[in-house]
Amino acid sequence: MNLSYKLEKILQDYGESMPTLVFCNSRKSTMSTCTVLAKQLRNMIMGEKRNQMMSLASRLGDPKLKMLVIEHGVGYHHAGLVMEDRRLVEEIFSAGLLAVLTCTSTLAMGVNLPAHMVVIKSTKQMVAGAL
Secondary structure, eight states: OOOHHHHHHHHHHHOTTSOEEEEOSSHHHHHHHHHHHHHHSOOOOOHHHHHHHHHHHTTOOOHHHHHIIIIISEEEEOTTSOHHHHHHHHHHHHTTOOSEEEEOGGGGTTOOOOOSEEEEOOSOOOBTTBO
């Protein structure tokens, strides 16, 4: 069962419009969850922070990721992204310019990002393409 539809209420009730990490069990899940959240959440980044986010996001190579960050203030992070895009997304999130970052456990390996809230969407993990 896909629980992405429940995330909006959780983020609204407990996220307090602060940076939130949502851990997903696969690359595909990070992208689909991010897309669902983009439709549900409003981009709250305005003014100078928005200009800063736009400047950083304009350097992203992945067109879908760039659109989600610029238009919706959400992004995703997984091992399938090129290293430059991963670093940029980490920089944008750590600067407080993304409301939500969906990610795989790859992000937890050696990266220290400040988050107000962390959601673990699934306790199942993909290994060699299988749950």
